[in-house]
Amino acid sequence: MDYLREVEGKRLHDHFEAKTANTTRRIWVPDPVIIGAGPSGLATAACLKERGVPSLILERASCIASLWQLKTYDRLRLHLPKQFCQLPLMSFPSYFPTYPTKQQFVAYLEAYARKFDLNPGFNETVVSTEFDSGCGFWRVKTVGLKMEETEYVCRWVVVATGENAEEVVPELEGMSNFVGPVVHTSSYKSGEAFRQKNVLVVGCGNSGMEVCLDLCNFDARPSLVVRDSLHVLPREMLGRSTFGLSMWLLKWFPMRLVDRFLLLVSRFMIGDTDELGLNRPNLGPLELKSVSGKTPVLDVGTLAKIRTGDIKVFPGIKRLTCRAVEFVDGRVEKFDAVILATGYRSNVPAWLKDTNLFSEKDGFPKNPFPEGWKGKHGLYSVGFTKRGLLGTSMDARRIAKDIEHQWKVEGKPFKLALVLLKVLESFKKKDRGTHKPDL
Template sequence: MDYCLREIEGKQAHDPLFIEKMNSKSSSSPRCVCVPGPVIVGAGPSGLAAAACLKEKGIPSVILERSNCIASLWQLKTYDRLRLHLPKQFCELPLMGFPTHFPTYPTKQQFIDYLESYAERFDVRPRFNETVKQAEFDGTLGFWRVKGVNKAEMVTEYVCRWLIVATGENAEAVVPEIEGMGEFGGPIKHTSLYKSGQEFRGKRVLVVGCGNSGMEVCLDLCNHNASPSLAVRDTVHVLPRRMLGKSTFGLSMWLLKWLPMRIVDRFLLIVSWLMLGDTARFGLDRPRLGPLQLKNLSGKTPVLDMGTLSKIKSGDIKVRPGIKRLKRHTVEFVDGRAENFDGIILATGYRSNVPRWLKEGNMFSEEDGFPRRPFPNGWKGENGLYAVGFTKRGLLGASMDAKRIAEDIALCWKIDAKQSTCAFAR
């Protein structure tokens, strides 16, 4: 076995037939690790939740993370003023709540501190700087083969019975192709690279995209004395952050226990109109479907207003239509108007990267990298494949998935342990 340094972990690797099959299959791999429990790809909140739920049931796991830290999206690719958009009780992970002294909407750093404490409490230790290049089920062997590459370009193949995909909905930044991008001359950056409006003080900035991030970046630019405009191509639901003294999200969840979704949507829109006015007057047309129906069908999240709308009403933030093309420090819009800008920020969202590395055609769609079966049935596939954090329902959905996955794997784990005990007794 000169070609393969083997780390034997767990009862499965003690099977002579298993080792013989591994020897015959791994001659091209410089290093092979046999994992007794699941391999989890991704050390964001979803991956941490899955690992913690498994550990509570006595099941070890290996987490592979391409970055050098947990929750890399939060730590490395978010702006400074970010807070949780939902109250903390809807964002906590299984088995451990937020500290009581945290505010209702924790800051970015508070959320990161919470995740780091969570990982420490459950002794979750990801293998950092390990990028998964390919994962494929070996039908002959009956196990998953997961190939990871570290910064030194050393390839390690992890062999496991269960594979948990936790790379999430926001794995890769979406950067649209806009005609004339090479001619613009000023900075064009995705929100994943934006930290603060300080760098744009006194400058004219166009923010492309009217989701929660786009709206909040515009507000941040305003607060740093920049002159932002918001390019709005699609319709959008803008809701108050709070209604009737309660969080809009919490009130919606409570009403859904008693009323049909369409009635709750109607209620939300009436209260929003009374509190915010007709947003269409300011260039923010609402979709035909209600906010909850739209979220349920497409995953498109309504904007919870943090104060941006008042800046739009006052004219401090200008609303513009979609972009036709760019020229030298100039943006031509689809309505024929042209304006000068010093920089452009793309609040154009993220996408899943699962089709790039997972060689599997049944559970995940090749088009968008999401499970084909809608929530709540998209967490489990075939041959020990699972997904956590792809519900389009935030951390609440990820926590539900993590619990289900741990319970499902625990059933198999107990059966295996019982069979091993019986075999040993014989």
């Protein structure tokens, strides 16, 4: 038996030795590798640790939750009440407000990482992740700050890069001719830099609506491009959060009936949004979210500014000129700056060589929630449910439970194989000038 194990270890060693360049540092990881140190990656690592399973987190940025820390505007708050946004195994502090600020949420995530002793490997950009059928392991290749290459060989990979990995920047006709700044909301911090300026905000989701409100608070003159239909709901109804009320009603009534109720109360509270140029879709807000993933806008004061004319509403853009924008309805207006509130997308297809779990088209799991968390050969997905942090927490728990069983059953043989590989490397190192793998 020992001879057979040694032969198998040598086979794996020779297999990887033939495929790995001498300039690449190779690290054998007996535990799950989690790609991404945002809320999804942290939640999965914590759930694994609770079950006694260690993990390695790889993060391309220099901090946890880089989207929240580096690419969000100052006035941002959680759009949903804190009880729907907390990660598994740790609640928000009781003194936090119902809708925590960006700074409070980041502080919560940092405390979460400390509590579970999560120490990601920062500044490691994953450039390729591929299952090697020749040996049954995953090969995760990263590039560091100094362009050094590292290959992690592991049994399990958890993709936790999320739905918002890369900015979506539309190609607008004439954008290169526009002389003013054109920035994505990922670079927008506050309206301070836009005082007394005419600013066009492209995109009418929650971010676009809030940026317009923030610009008003800094005495800018914002306009909003609303190209498609959308649902705008009050953030709270009948003394409860609209989201919480919706979840409660769905326990007792069908979705379409709940949608009718939400729209009826919204009409009473905020009036007819069609009159403001904000046309509602044919599907109700919950049904539309279920079908397309499109989230309704929760109003925090923007509608009042639209009614008073402090925020103008325009349809789609036809083209940009040197200092102006022509819209599809023929109107032409001058602007000093353009802010693109056009959202984010998944970047998984750019580095994951797997077409079973994820779609190459949009980088999301092919199977809809709740079935999209598990693929083949030890591949997992977390943070792609289109259901916010509540969906993330559900998937993190599922993944941890599934890996725990395999780790206990398969972990010992895998660790033994790695030990054998290390021994073989040490014997060969004396005869050749190659690198030594780390364990």
